[in-house]
Amino acid sequence: MKKRIVLLFLLAGIFHVSAQKYATKTGNLKFEASVDSFEEVAAENKNTSAILDSGTGDIAVLTLMKGFRFKVALMEEHFNENYVESDKFPKASFKGKIEDFDASKISATAKTVKISGDLTLHGKTKKVTTNAKISKSDDKITVTGNFEVKAEDFDIQIPKLVSKKVADKIKVNFNLPLTKM
Amino acid sequence: MNKRKITILIVLLLVSFGPYYIYQNIIYKDARDINNEKSILTISAKNLENHYAKNALQADSKYLNKTIEIEGTATEVTDSSMVIDGKVFCKMNEIVKTNFTNKPINIKGRCIGFDDLFGVVKLDQCSIQQN
Structure with missing residues (x-):
């Protein structure tokens, strides 16, 4: 009986450890849709939130569209008003899972993992699968990587006049330094 | 002629x-210079979060992309950000040298929306209003 209770406590202990959450409010998200020999079309958002459940590998990322900063103010205005319509759709989110995630196996040397899930942007949701690098030092798990999306997949219209200056495929870079909650 | x-x-x-x-x-x-813009209103961090939690759409139409001032107590402080009363996240314009943890504070910034993951309202380009 005693053994069982001890075992139960041990299990409870394991469960507690594995249900640990890692989070950040200052993740970095960059995208670039530049075309060679035209002006750079790129923006950065330094206030991206993310939560990783180290027990299950579930990952949730949320970014506020107004938080994307461009070098050119007019580009930022067009991005918000005409392209992503950030007044109507103020956020973009990703809900997914790191495949075969095992918190005990990640270390200071970056390991490549596969992440798949749903990306919601401009009111449209699409499945995204990408490779990411994951590493851990002390209480910090860092997830970095990049993937490509198409504006048309999210119902974002690019006017003909500028379509040559904006790339068809948009490259998204993410860097999420997650700390223990 | x-x-x-x-x-x-x-x-x-x-x-x-x-x-x-x-x-x-x-x-x-x-680009907009939030630091030199006049805030449209001053609101406590709790009230702002309350408003967003109740009706995000209405709150967005009122606060989104606007320059507002937040009052409250700094609960979480890093060199580049501050959380006020656990309800409003402020990304600072400049690195904060003084430690404001658990001190009353008044911050001006641009509201960029509500973060459902943490249940916080986010502001960027923030500056401290008092000394």
């Missing part, structure tokens, strides 16, 4: 400086 000269001069000025004006003030206009 004199009138004509003036007209020609005006046209010449428009032709020579017009494109420059468009270039400088429309295509490459300066």
Whole structure:
């Protein structure tokens, strides 16, 4: 009986450890849709939130569209008003899972993992699968990587006049330094 | 004759400086400077979060992309950000040298929306209003 209770406590202990959450409010998200020999079309958002459940590998990322900063103010205005319509759709989110995630196996040397899930942007949701690098030092798990999306997949219209200056495929870079909650 | 000269001069000025004006003030206009903008209102961090939690759409129409001032107590402080009363996340413009943890604070910034993951309202380009 005693053994069982001890075992139960041990299990409870394991469960507690594995249900640990890692989070950040200052993740970095960059995208670039530049075309060679035209002006750079790129923006950065330094206030991206993310939560990783180290027990299950579930990952949730949320970014506020107004938080994307461009070098050119007019580009930022067009991005918000005409392209992503950030007044109507103020956020973009990703809900997914790191495949075969095992918190005990990640270390200071970056390991490549596969992440798949749903990306919601401009009111449209699409499945995204990408490779990411994951590493851990002390209480910090860092997830970095990049993937490509198409504006048309999210119902974002690019006017003909500028379509040559904006790339068809948009490259998204993410860097999420997650700390223990 | 004199009138004509003036007209020609005006046209010449428009032709020579017009494109420059468009270039400088429309295509490459300066980004908003939140620090020098007047805030439209002052609100406590709790009230702002409350408003968002109750009706995000309505709150967005009222606060989104606006310059507002937040009052409250700094609960979480890093060198580049601050959380006020656990409800409002402020990304600072400059690195904060003084430690404001658990001190009353007044911050001005641009509201960029509500973060459902943490249940916080986010502001960027923030600056501290008092000394």
